[in-house]
Amino acid sequence: MVTWMVIFMLALSACGTPAPAMTSTPAGPEELTVMVHDSFSVTEQLVKDFEAQNNVKVTFLKAGDAGSMINRAVLSKNAPLADVLYGVDNTFLSRALNEDIFESYDAPALAQIPASFKVDSQNRVLPVDYGDVCLNYDKAYFSEKGLVLPESLEELTKPEYKGLLVMENPATSSPGLAFLLATIAHFGPDEVWNYWAALRDNDLVVVNDWSTAYSVNFSGSSGKGQQPLVVSYGSSPAVEVVYATSPVADAPTAPIVAADMCFRQIEFVGILKGTSHRALAEKFVDFMLSTSFQEDMPLQMYVYPVDPAAKLPEVFTKYSEIPVQPVLMPPDIINANRDSWIQKWTETVLR
Amino acid sequence: MDRNGAALMQPSKRNWSAAALWLLPLVYLGLFFFYPLAAVLRLVVQGSTTAFNAVTVLRPLGFTIYQAALSAVLTLLVGIPAAGMFARFEFPGKRFLRALTTLPFILPTVVVAAAFNALIGPNGWLNQGLMAVFQLTEPPIQLLNTLPAILIAHVFYNTTVVIRLVGSAWTQLDPRLGQAARVLGAAPLRAFREVTFPLLRPSILAAALLVFLFDFTSFGVILMLGGPRFSTLEVEIYLQAVQMLNLPLAALLSIIQLGCTLGLAILSNRLSGQNYIPLTPRLKGEGTSRPEGVGQKAALVGLGLLLLSLLVLPLMALAARSVIIHDTGGTRLTLDFFSELFINRRQSLFYVPPVVAARNSLVYALATVGLSLAVGVPASAALNRRGGFTRVMDAVLMLPLGASAVTLGLGFLIVFNQPPLDVSSSPWLIPVAHSLVALPLVVRTVQPAMASIPENLRQSAALLGAQPLRVWWEVDRPIITRAVLVSAIFAFTISLGEFGATSFLSRPDMPTLPVAIYSFLSQPGAFNYGQAMAMATVLLAVCGCSIVLMERLGD
Secondary structure, eight states, X not given: OTTOSOTTOOOOOOOSOOOOTTTSOSSSOEEEEEEEOTTOOOBHHXXXXXHHHHTEEEEEEEOSSHHHHHHHHHHTTTSOSOSEEEEEETTTHXXXXXXXXXXXXOOGGGGGSOGGGOOOTTOSSEEEEEEEEEEEEEHHHHHHTTOOOOOSTGGGGSGGGTTOEEEXXXXXXXXXXXXXXXXXXXXXXXXXXXXXXXXXXXXXXXXSSHXXXXXXXXXXXXXXXXXXXXXXXXXXXXXXXXXXXXXXXXOSEEEEOOTTSOEEEEEEEEEETTOSOHHHXXXXXHHHTSHHHHHHHHHHHSOEESOTTSOOOHHHHHHOOOOSSOXXXXXXXXXXXXXHHHHHHIIIIIO | OOOTHHHHSOHHHHHHHHHHHHHHHHHHHIIIIIHXXXXXXXXXXXXXXXXXXXXXXXXXXXXXXXXXXXXXXXXXXXXXXXXXXXXXXXXXXXXXXXXXXXXXXXXXXXXXXXXXXXXXXXXXXXXXXXXXXXXXXXXXXXXXXXHHHHHXXXXXXXXXXXXXXXXXXXXXXXXXXXXXXXXXXXXXXXXXXXXXXXXXXXXXXXXXXXXXXXHHXXXXXXXXXXXXXXXXXXXXXXXXIIISOOHHHHHHHHHHHHXXXXXXXXXXXXXXXXXXXXXXXXXXXXXXXXXXXXXXXXXXXXXXXXXXXXXXXXXXXXXXXXXXXXXXXXXXXXXXXXXXXXXXXXXXXXXXXXXXXHHHHHHHHHHHHHHHHHHHXXXXXHHTSOSHHHHHHHHHTTHHHHSOHHHHHHXXXXXXXXTTEETTTOTTHHHHHHXXXXXXXXXXXXXXXHHTSOHHHHHHHHHTTOOHHHHIIIIIHHHHHHHXXXXXXXXXXXXXXXXXXXXXXXXXXXXXXXXXXXXXHTSOSHXXXXXXXXXXXXXXXXXXXXXXXXXXXXX
């Protein structure tokens, strides 16, 4: 989840010195610094095992949300703050690649990863996980009102869904941007604005961040808000079950995974240019692509592993769904148009 | 009223001592404020190829000024009577109520948004109550994502600045002046308008400036409670820097914001005219009385209720949500959210025990108090020497309030990337960043108090044979203690709440309470939400206890 971050927390955070070579004693473990976004999490024991096996001390440098992290990596590219960077996604990828901050690495594990995830032909970044931004709906609301679920983007403009959808501002929120990109892929960059005008006239609710949309406006969350439809993640229902206040037999929410209604976010790892720990950095990338790490991710970060062999936890298979036909958009097209698309969206929907 | 004491000293001696006082503040600001800021602003010059139109600048600028002016006026309207109430009256629960009114200042905006939602949101207490009473099917009050929501939140946040600043001046005021006016036949309102108000003017102006600047650079409130239709300069800076990755435009907007801040600081300086009335130190409790008559009592009760509903009720809504479960199993009381805080359920590497988070927050907050007083008190003393340089510095010291936290954060990253000054390995850069925001408040609180010390008291002490240090200890110290205490509380709370976007330097190996709150709020699930509320309640408790303790120490 790239930016399940509260947006105003521009946590250009820091931790640990990237060991100056002269002060490290020869007998002690080498140090490896990994820059990650704030949503990064991992089981403690996994990291300890990796450290023991490779005689290394891994330091994680949390650097804010994906955007802040890329900023930070780019600003410090002449004196890199870390050896490895994890968490750049396909909406920010081109910027990072254009700035030339990564070194190529043809990891052996790439062989098992489906081609659709491998976006960079030079393997400067390697896919680690993915998540789909999908509408979530409040099951109780739809069954009580006897309302049918919207099965396509077009149907959202129908009068029976008037005022029922809350989404995040694409200018401030990564799921908001993902949903906008899904509609652009479906309708085309010219026609799409008529669609957004129709959604606006159908009383679309827009808030600035995921946290407000989900826990204040969405009726299916603990906030019990006004809108039974929210732009969130395909994995959110599973998390609702894991973190319910009473043990529940079923998730209170579910994703809508109809064709073209979900946007796929892929998160990547890359070795930062100028690292003095190239061999260890490669080992860490291998570690992130290993089965144990891939199987650890779903319950730590609520994302799906790119390795098809990795087993999913039961809550994921039971309550969340992977869309059959998610929207995928090449990073360079996103990079070339994101500012003008966001601008156009703002003019259409907010003004 | 001329402060002729300084003139008694040799001019050269005076210059030397003034220069000595300025040394630390100038070095500190130069290294930690202007140096990083300059590094970011240089980006404008380097990469100004990006096209932008005037609308992207003027629209947010207009709205920024508009909402800040409205918010500041409303905050003063609530804060000045409240300051008078605390300064002039004794009533049960006074100390407790005053501590409570400080708490809003520390709350991260996400938490405030949650508290407001629990209170006035579509499904909040107020709407539920109204719907039940009037048999309505739709919630009657729709405040979220409107201008009133922004204004209410700003009043909620900043009333304490007025209460503390104006209140501390009011307490020091000789009550006999007002009484004399009354004896001479002035009605209470006239006595206030013609005697008390002019005497309070410098502190009111100082409070107005600070509140306006806080609202002017408002960020979280606009984003979370105002919604996407409202945008201030600070919000635009964030969008350009972090979302659009357009650093030159962000830097340009920062310059505009800084320019406005400087202009305002100079204006307020002109308005206040630097005429300080010498104040004789008041005895503790002098000038306060119990309310008399029905009118006074009714006014106090009304004011108390207003403060309670405006400042305290949202806090209570928040605390209530940390102990109530409301789900398919019904509504019940629970301590589960608190007990779960102590368990690393996910076995995550990044789990933060609440005690550790609270300790980290306190360490940073105390360091911030130390740093901002060490710099702010000499600066305040130096400001009371006259001269052109002083007038410039008076405005310059306000600048950190107008610097975008995003910009300053980027600046820290650009310039502090090598040991010994390295954001990656120097945890003390965090209290340094917090102290920059606290500094203007410290100066605006301490400097008027120092200026009001009657010179004849010092001279008498000196004539009676007291050494300069002794004079300072016996005369200056008692008068400025109260002001220093108030400014210490400000610095403490600014750090504890990681004031808005100044959290840009948080370290995962020393996570604070606000960081822990954010991480809970960034996930779905009712349990995560409850834990965020529980952690916020812990933050409130830690801050509340600290304030009460600090006030005790000051007595």
